Amino acid sequence: MPGRVEIDDVAPVVSCGVYPAKAVVGEVVPVSAAVWREGHEAVAATLVVRYLGVRYPHLTDRPRARVLPTPSEPQQRVKPLLIPMTSGQEPFVFHGQFTPDRVGLWTFRVDGWGDPIHTWRHGLIAKLDAGQGETELSNDLLVGAVLLERAATGVPRGLRDPL
Structure with missing residues (x-):
């Protein structure tokens, strides 16, 4: 499986x-x-x-x-x-x-x-180290934003700002 x-x-x-x-x-x-x-x-x-x-x-x-x-x-x-x-x-x-x-x-x-956030971060850092710019990383950044929004749903509203 x-x-x-x-x-x-x-x-x-x-x-x-x-x-x-x-x-x-x-x-x-x-x-x-x-x-x-x-x-x-x-x-x-x-x-x-x-x-x-x-x-x-x-x-x-x-x-x-x-x-x-x-x-x-x-x-x-x-x-x-x-x-x-x-x-x-x-x-x-x-x-x-x-x-x-x-x-x-x-x-x-x-x-x-x-751990999808760690997987995303590791991939993003590898792409940054390879010299990819903002345009190439736009999709990856959107994926990261969605992951962080999902993770924030379990956090009380007052503590979400640092995320």
Whole structure:
């Protein structure tokens, strides 16, 4: 299927994902993943981190012996942290990190997607470096304006001016 984004080699993992990675409160947890797609379009990635609380789900296929009691004050559901990942020296490998600030179960995932604005910008810079002028770039500039207008729809009106 053309256009799909693949995410491979997510780290950290322990024993190919059989066991959860562990960290101490305040310790930086580095996360990396290979994010790629077919074709020449640029990709981007976000690290999505969520705190689930101090109750641990069973991580094996064994049946539960007993159910843990629910605490008197259940943990509030915490919104996930969305952390932009940066590309490294290796092509298509993105890096991010998070720091657990409390004891409990933390989960993370890597979301990847095609980045049309980065693709447009890369192509425009290549054409500028090749010496193309305003007339040759007029269509590219219109495409960029449309991309930025689309991106601005998710931004509150008061913050759109800098775009």
